Amino acid sequence: MVSIKDIAKQAGVSISTVSLALNGSPKVTDETSAKILAIADQLNYVPNAAARSLKTRESKIIGVYLTDFNGAFYGDLLQGVKEVLNRKEYDMVVCSGKQSHRLLPERMVDGAIILDETFSSEELLKYADLGHKIVVLDRELNHPNINQVLLDNKAGAALAVEHLIEQGHRKLYVVTGPKGSYDSKQRLKAARQTAARFDGVELMEIEGNFNKSDGEQAAERILREYTSPVAVFCLNDEMAIGLYNAVKHTDYVIGRDIHVIGFDNIELSEYTVPRLATIDYSKRKWGALASEQLLKVLAGEPVEHERVYVTLVKGDSAGKA
Amino acid sequence: MVSIKDIAKQAGVSISTVSLALNGSPKVTDETSAKILAIADQLNYVPNAAARSLKTRESKIIGVYLTDFNGAFYGDLLQGVKEVLNRKEYDMVVCSGKQSHRLLPERMVDGAIILDETFSSEELLKYADLGHKIVVLDRELNHPNINQVLLDNKAGAALAVEHLIEQGHRKLYVVTGPKGSYDSKQRLKAARQTAARFDGVELMEIEGNFNKSDGEQAAERILREYTSPVAVFCLNDEMAIGLYNAVKHTDYVIGRDIHVIGFDNIELSEYTVPRLATIDYSKRKWGALASEQLLKVLAGEPVEHERVYVTLVKGDSAGKA
DNA sequence: TTGTATGCGTTATCAT
DNA sequence: ATGATAACGCATACAA
Numbered sequence: 213m214v215s216i217k218d219i220a221k222q223a224g225v226s227i228s229t230v231s232l233a234l235n236g237s238p239k240v241t242d243e244t245s246a247k248i249l250a251i252a253d254q255l256n257y258v259p260n261a262a263a264r265s266l267k268t269r270e271s272k273i274i275g276v277y278l279t280d281f282n283g284a285f286y287g288d289l290l291q292g293v294k295e296v297l298n299r300k301e302y303d304m305v306v307c308s309g310k311q312s313h314r315l316l317p318e319r320m321v322d323g324a325i326i327l328d329e330t331f332s333s334e335e336l337l338k339y340a341d342l343g344h345k346i347v348v349l350d351r352e353l354n355h356p357n358i359n360q361v362l363l364d365n366k367a368g369a370a371l372a373v374e375h376l377i378e379q380g381h382r383k384l385y386v387v388t389g390p391k392g393s394y395d396s397k398q399r400l401k402a403a404r405q406t407a408a409r410f411d412g413v414e415l416m417e418i419e420g421n422f423n424k425s426d427g428e429q430a431a432e433r434i435l436r437e438y439t440s441p442v443a444v445f446c447l448n449d450e451m452a453i454g455l456y457n458a459v460k461h462t463d464y465v466i467g468r469d470i471h472v473i474g475f476d477n478i479e480l481s482e483y484t485v486p487r488l489a490t491i492d493y494s495k496r497k498w499g500a501l502a503s504e505q506l507l508k509v510l511a512g513e514p515v516e517h518e519r520v521y522v523t524l525v526k527g528d529s530a531g532k533a
Numbered sequence: 534m535v536s537i538k539d540i541a542k543q544a545g546v547s548i549s550t551v552s553l554a555l556n557g558s559p560k561v562t563d564e565t566s567a568k569i570l571a572i573a574d575q576l577n578y579v580p581n582a583a584a585r586s587l588k589t590r591e592s593k594i595i596g597v598y599l600t601d602f603n604g605a606f607y608g609d610l611l612q613g614v615k616e617v618l619n620r621k622e623y624d625m626v627v628c629s630g631k632q633s634h635r636l637l638p639e640r641m642v643d644g645a646i647i648l649d650e651t652f653s654s655e656e657l658l659k660y661a662d663l664g665h666k667i668v669v670l671d672r673e674l675n676h677p678n679i680n681q682v683l684l685d686n687k688a689g690a691a692l693a694v695e696h697l698i699e700q701g702h703r704k705l706y707v708v709t710g711p712k713g714s715y716d717s718k719q720r721l722k723a724a725r726q727t728a729a730r731f732d733g734v735e736l737m738e739i740e741g742n743f744n745k746s747d748g749e750q751a752a753e754r755i756l757r758e759y760t761s762p763v764a765v766f767c768l769n770d771e772m773a774i775g776l777y778n779a780v781k782h783t784d785y786v787i788g789r790d791i792h793v794i795g796f797d798n799i800e801l802s803e804y805t806v807p808r809l810a811t812i813d814y815s816k817r818k819w820g821a822l823a824s825e826q827l828l829k830v831l832a833g834e835p836v837e838h839e840r841v842y843v844t845l846v847k848g849d850s851a852g853k854a
Numbered sequence: 855t856t857g858t859a860t861g862c863g864t865t866a867t868c869a870t
Numbered sequence: 871a872t873g874a875t876a877a878c879g880c881a882t883a884c885a886a
Contacts, residue, residue: 213640213863215862215864216863216864217863225873226872226873226874227863227864227873227874228867228873228874228875231866232865232871240872241872244871256663258635258638258639259639259863259864260587260640261586261635261636261639261640262582262586262587262592262640262641262862262863262864263587263863263865264863264865265583266581266583266584266862266864266878266880267864267865267878268865268878269534269878271583271641275626280608280612281607281608282608282609287603288603290629291601291602294629298630303632303633303635304628305596305626305628305636306602306626306628307624307626307627308615309619311624312624312625312626314624315582315594317579318579318581318582319534319581319582320582320594320641457804480801485781534878534879537880537881538880546857547857548879548881549856549857549859549881549882550855550857552880553855553856553881556881560856561855561856565856580879581878581880583878583879583880584862584881585880586862586880587861587862587863587878587879587880588861588879588880588882589862589880590862
């Protein structure tokens with residue numbers, strides 16, 4: 213490995229001069245600077261990140277923690293994070309799984325963006341206490357070193373339920389997400405509240421886990437109980453698509469007998485027939501916002517929690533009653 | 534930040550004893566060791582990765598480089614990588630974009646797995662020359678520090694074309710991938726060779742870029758030129774699905790007028806109607822193999838290039854002529 | 855079994 | 871404008 217020491221020797225100067233030159237300091241002559249840079253280039257010099265981090269106490273790397281790498285869902289969000297970070301000379305790495313948690317306390321990353329229920333709040337608070345900076349996208353957590361950028365789930369769920377009711381539906385099902393999911397809990401709560409605001413609206417709950425198969429199972433129950441057209445609010449699109457698949461094998465028709473609305477507006481939803489009604493939000497902006505917040509926290513700027521707004525996407529899957 | 538120095542002070546021993554104890558050396562009494570561990574725990578001690586890396590010259594982290602984070606495609610592959618690495622006390626980070634390349638030469642990662650055409654072979658060779666260990670999944674590159682784990686594209690493309698021909702088709706289209714894609718080039722070449730082996734088989738090429746929209750555009754041309762049933766080999770499933778979508782809006786029917794076979798067997802393909810015929814391979818195994826190879830290279834073990842085998846998945850999308 | 859001393863590659867402070 | 875030197879936190883060879 214070639215270090216500044218090697219460059220110094222070759223250039224006949226001291227390592228301090230080399231360091232200054234490499235960092236573009238004006239305190240060194242253009243002449244010597246040019247010479248040093250040339251030699252560095254010729255020797256294929258690359259600074260050692262560990263040494264630099266040890267000294268500067270920062271890595272210029274941000275870690276994004278995900279539950280897994282499945283789902284085209286994350287693509288845009290990560291793109292949003294990366295764009296913002298890269299513009300500020302930071303790099304992004306994505307990781308998953310308990311073992312990677314160490315990157316944060318060991319200071320391999322300067323901060324973390326969390327979208328991973330399996331990363332316990334307890335552990336996050338511990339790291340925050342130790343001074344590490346974190347942005348959470350999937351829970352509420354109040355700590356000076358933690359900022360939260362959350363989806364406006366309540367507004368989204370309200371929009372969804374109101375839309376179904378406006379379409380004339382009175383008999384509603386809601387297919388829930390994982391018990392531990394913040395998004396699911398929020399959406400469910402808002403759905404209940406919204407439904408309760410209307411007279412004669414009946415809301416039945418079916419447990420799900422945000423997977424396609426849960427939508428399929430929900431369909432089974434719904435069809436079993438079928439007496440007249442019903443509306444279903446799947447708390448995410450994935451389950452709505454599972455429901456589509458199950459109904460496809462029957463004589464019932466989505467948008468006529470079974471009316472459906474989802475949440476997330478994932479890419480796949482655009483290709484559904486009939487078009488799945490759903491709740492949309494910019495995943496890219498979500499990621500961008502999260503990283504902006506994290507950079508502010510790292511810079512010591514005071515920041516308020518942020519919220520990502522959502523909109524209703526109408527679709528023939530949720531027709532008139 | 535609490536360092537071994539703090540622990541040493543508190544425990545009334547020297548830093549070397551602390552270091553030994555923390556690393557579970559048998560050279561230190563169980564008694565003092567226990568005391569030290571207790572204090573370390575109490576002080577919330579976490580080793581500093583930078584300092585450790587600087588000393589040991591390794592980070593125990595492997596970087597996986599992807600073009601982007603879209604496509605559920607990568608999920609299984611990354612899972613395969615992660616499982617193998619975690620078992621060996623390594624961590625995986627996933628990155629994308631030119632800016633992250635630095636992690637390799639700067640020794641922030643001990644090695645890299647490349648699935649990113651935009652990472653130039655020239656640059657990879659440069660790093661390999663500097664002693665960095667690399668496994669490539671998307672090109673042929675011969676260098677002592679580079680190992681390749683490639684898909685058996687040729688076999689896959691041959692299987693696909695042979696299947697269409699066996700079904701009685703003589704008029705074939707092939708929708709290609711990006712010009713720079715190794716997978717695309719290999720598949721196209723094998724498709725041509727296979728078609729050429731049969732008399733009376735006509736193979737027409739349509740340029741694509743592995744995106745859904747390319748499949749849609751290909752469909753337009755195919756339908757424009759339509760005179761009798763044709764078969765189409767889309768060099769990836771994504772484009773095949775685009776083709777499905779375009780045909781859906783017409784009177785033509787997939788599996789009757791337009792026969793289609795894809796490549797990759799992505800998750801979405803399982804949900805297509807009719808079932809898309811395609812070429813399957815274990816993405817998980819691919820990732821596992823890649824990381825195993827990388828670990829071997831890192832350990833200095835001699836390794837041969839590896840190959841991931843593929844199989845044909847029949848589907849009603851490619852019916853009898 | 856434990857302590858002392860050195861160095862990893864870099865940045866930064868202080869002289870010169 | 872440049873150089874000598876210390877320090878970051880850790881591992882380790884060697885001494886005691």
